[in-house]
Amino acid sequence: MTARILDGKAIAARLRAGLAARVAALPFRPGLRVVRVGEDPASGVYVRNKDKAAREAGFDSATLHLPASATEAELLATIAVLNADPAVDGILVQLPLPPQIRTEAAIAAVDPAKDVDGFHPLNAGRLAAGQPGLVPCTPRGVMHILAEAGVALRGARALVLGRSQIVGRPMAQLLLGADCTVTIAHSRSRDLAAECRRAEILIAAVGRPGLVRGDWIAPGAVVVDVGINRLPDGRLAGDVAFEEAAAVAGAITPVPGGVGPMTIACLLENTLDAAIARRGGA
Ligand SMILES: NC(=O)C1=CN([C@@H]2O[C@H](COP(=O)(O)OP(=O)(O)OC[C@H]3O[C@@H](n4cnc5c(N)ncnc54)[C@H](OP(=O)(O)O)[C@@H]3O)[C@@H](O)[C@H]2O)C=CC1
Numbered sequence: 370m371t372a373r374i375l376d377g378k379a380i381a382a383r384l385r386a387g388l389a390a391r392v393a394a395l396p397f398r399p400g401l402r403v404v405r406v407g408e409d410p411a412s413g414v415y416v417r418n419k420d421k422a423a424r425e426a427g428f429d430s431a432t433l434h435l436p437a438s439a440t441e442a443e444l445l446a447t448i449a450v451l452n453a454d455p456a457v458d459g460i461l462v463q464l465p466l467p468p469q470i471r472t473e474a475a476i477a478a479v480d481p482a483k484d485v486d487g488f489h490p491l492n493a494g495r496l497a498a499g500q501p502g503l504v505p506c507t508p509r510g511v512m513h514i515l516a517e518a519g520v521a522l523r524g525a526r527a528l529v530l531g532r533s534q535i536v537g538r539p540m541a542q543l544l545l546g547a548d549c550t551v552t553i554a555h556s557r558s559r560d561l562a563a564e565c566r567r568a569e570i571l572i573a574a575v576g577r578p579g580l581v582r583g584d585w586i587a588p589g590a591v592v593v594d595v596g597i598n599r600l601p602d603g604r605l606a607g608d609v610a611f612e613e614a615a616a617v618a619g620a621i622t623p624v625p626g627g628v629g630p631m632t633i634a635c636l637l638e639n640t641l642d643a644a645i646a647r648r649g650g651a
């Protein structure tokens with residue numbers, strides 16, 4: 370048996386085309402601003418891909434670049450200007466930040482109504498409380514992939530590997546909200562392989578290339594690989610050993626071409642949602 374490949378790149382392209390049509394019908398252009406501090410190399414690709422996708426879909430998109438030596442006060446002042454700018458609907462502060470800046474302070478400074486990353490504690494709290502708000506892009510993208518693949522969520526046993534604020538936790542909240550039976554595993558979990566083998570839906574978000582082996586996967590399971598790891602030879606690899614897993618799973622996302630492009634499409638979706646919530650026009 371060989372797994373169905375869930376083509377995130379194609380799903381993302383369709384999602385972006387739908388967003389572009391909705392943006393074209395608005396009397397204004399939704400505004401997105403990415404704030405980048407310093408030169409984290411992994412962030413470069415992401416920021417460029419995002420800018421291109423945003424412009425193609427008709428968004429007013431720009432990146433503000435502060436030097437690696439910028440102080441926390443300088444970053445907070447930049448965010449305050451964007452919070453006050455009525456043309457700006459979405460603000461994303463690119464992570465990681467240099468060590469002199471507290472990540473929590475930067476996240477908390479963004480107006481929750483413009484927090485298109487969904488990282489602000491108010492939006493994280495809304496998600497945990499089952500209230501509407503801005504949801505982190507990567508987990509939102511995973512939910513789109515599961516929907517497109519026709520995966521039945523109600524009552525399904527889902528395992529989320531990873532408990533970060535930006536991926537694992539919000540992922541688990543969304544699956545719980547969709548009536549999955551959710552387990553969250555992490556670096557202190559006792560028997561990861563056994564936890565994985567119980568899962569009908571397995572979401573890997575750990576940042577360890579090839580950690581999830583083929584014999585950890587239940588036959589027919591749906592495997593979503595969020596991991597994006599740069600190997601020494603320059604290639605990208607997921608958290609799942611793809612060839613082994615694809616021989617056992619029912620469906621699986623590749624890396625690249627899986628969750629990554631969905632993150633960018635959902636950033637645009639969040640920006641459009643934020644723009645409509647702020648200005649009307651739905
Ligand atoms: N596709 C996309 O668009 C995106 C992809 N990513 C990728 O997803 C991956 C995860 O990102 P992120 O959540 O930010 O990472 P973090 O490093 O913030 O979190 C990793 C999580 O995995 C757990 N973990 C680490 N090692 C192990 C292990 N050996 N066994 C079990 N659990 C482990 C950690 O446990 P503990 O809490 O105990 O430390 C932690 O909860 C990365 O590869 C990242 O590049 C991230 C964002 C977007």
Ligand SMILES: Nc1nc(=O)c2c([nH]1)NC[C@@H]1CN(c3ccc(C(=O)N[C@@H](CCC(=O)O)C(=O)O)cc3)C=[N+]21
Pocket residue numbers: 412414415418461462463464465486506597605624625626627628629630632633
């Ligand atoms: N505030 C903030 N929000 C983020 O959402 C955020 C961030 N900071 N910091 C960095 C991570 C990482 N991330 C990626 C998104 C898309 C791809 C992506 O499109 N990947 C392509 C491949 C790109 C390539 O070829 O390198 C793919 O998987 O097919 C990758 C990585 C968002 N992040």
